[in-house]
Amino acid sequence: MGKVLIIGAGGVGTVVVHKVAQNHAVFTEIMLASRTKSKCDVIAADVKQRYGVNVATAQVDADNVNELIALFNDYKPELVINVALPYQDLTIMDACLATGVNYLDTANYEPKDEAHFEYSWQWAYQQRFKDAGLTAILGCGFDPGVTSVFTAYAAKHHFDEIHYLDIVDCNAGDHGKAFATNFNPEINIREVTQKGKYWENGQWVETEPHEIHKPLNYPEIGPKESYVIYHEELESLVKNFPTLKRARFWMTFGQEYLTHLRVIQNIGMARIDEVEYNGVKIVPIQFLKAVLPNPGDLGENYTGWTSIGCRISGIKDGKPKTYYIYNNCSHEAAFTETGTQGVSYTTGVPATIGALMFMTGQWRQPGVFNVEEFNPDPFLEQLGKQGLPWVELTDIDLEL
Numbered sequence: 001m002g003k004v005l006i007i008g009a010g011g012v013g014t015v016v017v018h019k020v021a022q023n024h025a026v027f028t029e030i031m032l033a034s035r036t037k038s039k040c041d042v043i044a045a046d047v048k049q050r051y052g053v054n055v056a057t058a059q060v061d062a063d064n065v066n067e068l069i070a071l072f073n074d075y076k077p078e079l080v081i082n083v084a085l086p087y088q089d090l091t092i093m094d095a096c097l098a099t100g101v102n103y104l105d106t107a108n109y110e111p112k113d114e115a116h117f118e119y120s121w122q123w124a125y126q127q128r129f130k131d132a133g134l135t136a137i138l139g140c141g142f143d144p145g146v147t148s149v150f151t152a153y154a155a156k157h158h159f160d161e162i163h164y165l166d167i168v169d170c171n172a173g174d175h176g177k178a179f180a181t182n183f184n185p186e187i188n189i190r191e192v193t194q195k196g197k198y199w200e201n202g203q204w205v206e207t208e209p210h211e212i213h214k215p216l217n218y219p220e221i222g223p224k225e226s227y228v229i230y231h232e233e234l235e236s237l238v239k240n241f242p243t244l245k246r247a248r249f250w251m252t253f254g255q256e257y258l259t260h261l262r263v264i265q266n267i268g269m270a271r272i273d274e275v276e277y278n279g280v281k282i283v284p285i286q287f288l289k290a291v292l293p294n295p296g297d298l299g300e301n302y303t304g305w306t307s308i309g310c311r312i313s314g315i316k317d318g319k320p321k322t323y324y325i326y327n328n329c330s331h332e333a334a335f336t337e338t339g340t341q342g343v344s345y346t347t348g349v350p351a352t353i354g355a356l357m358f359m360t361g362q363w364r365q366p367g368v369f370n371v372e373e374f375n376p377d378p379f380l381e382q383l384g385k386q387g388l389p390w391v392e393l394t395d396i397d398l399e400l
């Protein structure tokens, strides 16, 4: 049905290429392009061996709009799946507009020199995508992504009004390392060291980093200390679901992880500004990334589960109602299928389903959209089939 170009050959990119190849009837031609072509070639060879599907590869610097335009004009994809870094979102969107290509990503734009997450930069492209008749699908990983679709599904089928939303993200996996991040360390550390923020009674409430925490029980896992942090899907969800009185995001962290994080910050290794070292300018957090374990290599010995979902309360037929929708994903099963760990898997599968929704015409509308603005039903119909089965519980104690 369509030709797809995937940009970024990291952990998430690897999963996307596998899943797109598994859906070869829809994605009839596939190309993987990234900064380092040799990484693309390794993934393409693995996919060819597993499924007999050909994946073309190319080198591209996605910070450079002209290079992207040349690649898009040469390959002529219908859709670009951006699973490079958030820094490249705008250059790739610019190239899409210049060449008439549709766009999908999993993380909102972030400037390199500011740890600052907001959709305003990408929402500013709304009119240009609309005028060009092109679709841009924003934030189609797990969170943002599936959590946003879960919320839309709950609002559509289970509530007249949703009032309280708590997105709960637990990684109960064990990779055997003292400290490692589950996706790009630079992006991950910038995200988890920022101040906490949540929505309450029509305004944002800011907290110190990790100030609010409590143990929450996760299905098949048990209690895990969970911390309120700011997460980007809150911004679009409170806009798109104005009945929300409160919206928070909780993530589990182990004590060992938090201790390492504190040391990293205290000694200045989380800094995102340039420092001079032996006459060379380096950014400490980028240097740190070079010495930390590669998230893409954690899969082999990773055991345990991730559990991510939405705990929602509100009103149905005039009565209060509680609802919990979640997915548990096994790191081992993700590794067996794609050679990557669960966090890359839970991001790459939804990105592929979003692309599938676009290619099959179900999520195709000129403009720039967050995923909760589309029909959640066909997406959730695919989620289990593509490897991430979901569970719903109603009228339970949400612990919140």
Ligand code: NDP
Pocket (backbone or CB within 6 Å): 007, 008, 009, 010, 011, 012, 013, 033, 034, 035, 036, 039, 060, 061, 062, 063, 083, 084, 085, 086, 088, 106, 107, 139, 140, 141, 142, 143, 144, 145, 182, 183, 184, 185, 187, 295, 296, 343, 344, 346, 347
């Ligand atoms: P990785 O660091 O593993 O991979 C990023 C890839 O992008 C690498 O192959 C890298 O190239 C490539 N890249 C970086 N800069 C450029 C550039 N200028 N031009 C071309 N290619 C470039 O990251 P992940 O796979 O872990 O994450 C990918 C994306 O997924 C990130 O944006 C992350 O924020 C997002 N994410 C979203 C989640 C969600 O649930 N919504 C959860 C987890 C991640 P090279 O190999 O040469 O370094």
